[in-house]
Amino acid sequence: MRRVLFLMLSLIILAGCAMSEDDKLFQKSNKxxxxxxxxxxxxxxxxxxxxxxxxxxxxxxxxxxxxxxxxxxxxxxxxxxxxxxxxxxxxxxxxxxxxxxxxxxxxxxxxxxNDLVLIANADSQFDLLKLEDLKFIPFDQLVLGDPVNVPAGDYAKEALESVGLWEDLKDKYLFLKDAHQVVDYVESNKAELGIVYASDTHQNEQIRVIKEINKDLHSPIxxxxxxxxxxxxxxxxxxxxxxxxxxxxxxxxxxxxxxxxxxxx
CATH class of the missing domain: 3.40.190.10 (Periplasmic binding protein-like II)
Structure with a gap:
C-alpha cells in the first residue's frame, strides 16, 4: 500500500513538472x-x-x-x-x-x-484636386519608399496604379529605404513630391500635404x-x-x- 501511494505521489509530481515549453513561455514572470x-x-x-x-x-x-x-x-x-x-x-x-x-x-x-498623403515642401506652390492631376503638374521627381521592402511605397504604388499613373510616371520615381527618408528629401528640396503616411507629416511645418489620397485607391493601411x-x-x-x-x-x-x-x- 505504501508503495502504491509513493507511485501515485511520484506521478502527481511528474505531471506538475510536465508543463510544455510553450506553456512556460506564456507564464507571468516575477522578475x-x-x-x-x-x-x-x-x-x-x-x-x-x-x-x-x-x-x-x-x-x-x-x-x-x-x-x-x-x-x-x-x-x-x-x-x-x-x-x-x-x-x-x-x-x-x-x-x-x-x-x-x-x-x-x-x-x-x-x-x-493610417492614411496615405502626397506631400511637397512647405514653400512649394503645388496644388491638385485629385491624384490623377499629377500628370498635369510639372515636376522632376516623386520620392517613395521602395515598394519591395517598404509598405508605404507599396500602398503608394497601388494608388498610382489605380488611377493609371504608375507606368506614366516611371521616369520620375526615386525609391528610398523608408518613409522618413522620403520626408527628409521633400523637406530639403532634394525632391519636389513624395508619398508617405499621414502620421509621417505630424507637426512637421517644413512640408505640406497637398492631397490626401483616397482610401479606395489602395489596400487598407x-x-x-x-x-x-x-x-x-x-x-x-x-x-x-x-x-x-x-x-x-x-x-x-x-x-x-x-x-x-x-x-x-
Whole structure:
C-alpha cells in the first residue's frame, strides 16, 4: 500500500513538472523582463510614448525597440535576430514569417491604421484636386519608399496604379529605404513630391500635404503584431500586444495622426 501511494505521489509530481515549453513561455514572470521589439519606421515617433506608458503600468517589464522598414525587419527575423515582437506596417510581412514558422500564428493581430498623403515642401506652390492631376503638374521627381521592402511605397504604388499613373510616371520615381527618408528629401528640396503616411507629416511645418489620397485607391493601411516563435518571453510580448489594442493606447496613436481600428482581441 505504501508503495502504491509513493507511485501515485511520484506521478502527481511528474505531471506538475510536465508543463510544455510553450506553456512556460506564456507564464507571468516575477522578475524584471525585457521585450525586444522590431517596429516599422513609421512607428518611431509614437512608440516611445506608448512604451513609457506601458512600463509605468507594468514596472516589471522593460521594452527595447529598434526601427527599420517592415521588409528589412522581416529579413532580420529570418536571420534569427533577437526579437520577441514584430510590429509591421502591413499584414504581408508578418504573414511571410508566419508561413515560415517564425511567428506564432495566434499573435497576428492588427492594432492601428493610417492614411496615405502626397506631400511637397512647405514653400512649394503645388496644388491638385485629385491624384490623377499629377500628370498635369510639372515636376522632376516623386520620392517613395521602395515598394519591395517598404509598405508605404507599396500602398503608394497601388494608388498610382489605380488611377493609371504608375507606368506614366516611371521616369520620375526615386525609391528610398523608408518613409522618413522620403520626408527628409521633400523637406530639403532634394525632391519636389513624395508619398508617405499621414502620421509621417505630424507637426512637421517644413512640408505640406497637398492631397490626401483616397482610401479606395489602395489596400487598407493596418499595422500588425507578431510574436516570434523563438522568443523566450511570450507572456510579456502578449501583454504588450493587449496594451497596443487598448483604448488608452489608441488615443496616443490618434494624437500622432494614426487611425483607430476596430480590433478583435
Amino acid at each position: 524584471q523582463n525585457t521585450i525586444y521589439i522590431s517596429a516599422a519606421t513609421s512607428l518611431e515617433y509614437v512608440l516611445p510614448e506608448v512604451i513609457t506608458a506601458f512600463e509605468k503600468k507594468y514596472p516589471y517589464i522593460t521594452v527595447e525597440a529598434t526601427y527599420a522598414s517592415s521588409g528589412q525587419l522581416s529579413s532580420k527575423i529570418q536571420q534569427g535576430a533577437p526579437v520577441d515582437l514584430f510590429l509591421s506596417a502591413n499584414y504581408e510581412w508578418v504573414d511571410v514569417l508566419n508561413k515560415e514558422g517564425l511567428i506564432i500564428e495566434n499573435s497576428l493581430k492588427k492594432f492601428i491604421g 493596418q499595422y500588425y503584431t507578431g510574436i516570434t516563435s523563438y522568443s523566450t518571453n511570450h507572456h510579456d510580448a502578449e501583454t504588450f500586444i493587449n496594451y497596443l489594442q487598448s483604448e488608452q493606447t489608441a488615443k496616443i496613436f490618434e494624437s500622432y495622426g494614426f487611425n483607430k481600428l476596430s480590433v478583435e482581441k
